[in-house]
Amino acid sequence: MKGITHLLIGAGTGFASATALNAEGAVTVTMTCxxxxxxxxxxxxxxxILSNRITFSHKAIRNITIFIGLLLILYSMWNLFGQDRYIGLAIGAGIMVLSRVINKKFMLLITGIAVLLTGLYTGHTWVVMSGCYIGIASFLAHRSYTHSLIGLIYFYILMTFFEQETALFGTQLAGTAGYASHLLADSRIFPVNKKGVKLLLPIIKKDF
Ligand SMILES: [Zn+2]
Structure with a gap:
């Protein structure tokens, strides 16, 4: 299913959860979002669509990486001598090679690490858990663990910390319900989904 469909179904789920809680206006908006x-x-x-937004622009990163590599090579040639010069040149060349092999998955991993470090620095558990999620997701096959009950439980715990640490009432329920709505929308309950989701990984590999 497309990102925009998931977004709309999620918003509807959030709105329904807010209605169930008899939430007031501001809380309803927060929960829906x-x-x-x-x-x-x-x-x-x-x-x-979310990962496009969450990872830094691919081209920008590539260009910055090439530029940093080039600067380091020039710096090494002019300012470093002896062994240091060769080390500088090697690192500069290494950075330029890295810019060629960088891809979306790799950038997702870097983003995950950056988010993780931010969480450790600010002391917010939900940010640390988000960083781990993004980093691990970069290694996973599509529609595997992120689309399973384990993924849902992980996200529920993450949202529990989120609600505690941000004091945004109702977000634990809304976030968990929104995540669950994605798994439901991708499942074989709807005949358009021929693939379904492996809900019971790693115990049962059946598609649901
Ligand atoms: Zn999906």
Whole structure:
């Protein structure tokens, strides 16, 4: 299913959760937005619309990397001598080679590490857990663990910390419901989904 479909279903789920809680206006808006974003999270394993937004621009990174590599090579040639010069040249060349092999998955991993470090620095558990999720998702096959009950439980714990640490009431329920709506929308309950989701990984590999 497309990202925009998941976004809309997630928003509807968030709105329904808010209605169920008899939430007031501001809380309803927060819950609707939280669920809409949460409904995009499982597709971080594919390079879907959320991962495009979350990873830095591919071209920009590549150009910056090439530029840094070049600067280091020039610096080494002019300012370094002896062994240091060769080390500088090697690192500069290495950085330029790295810029060629950089791809979407690799950038997702770098983004995950950056988010993880930010979380450790600011002391927010939900940010640390988000970084781990993004980093791990970069290694996973599409529609595997992010689309399973394990993924849902992980996200539920993440949202529990999120609600505690941001004091945004209702976001734990809305986020979890939004995530669950994605798994449901990708499942074989709907005949358009021929592939389904491996809900019970790693125990049962059947598509649901
Ligand atoms: Zn999906």
């Amino acid at each position: 939280t669920a809409a974003v949460a409904a995009l999270v499982p597709d971080l394993d594919t390079g879907g």
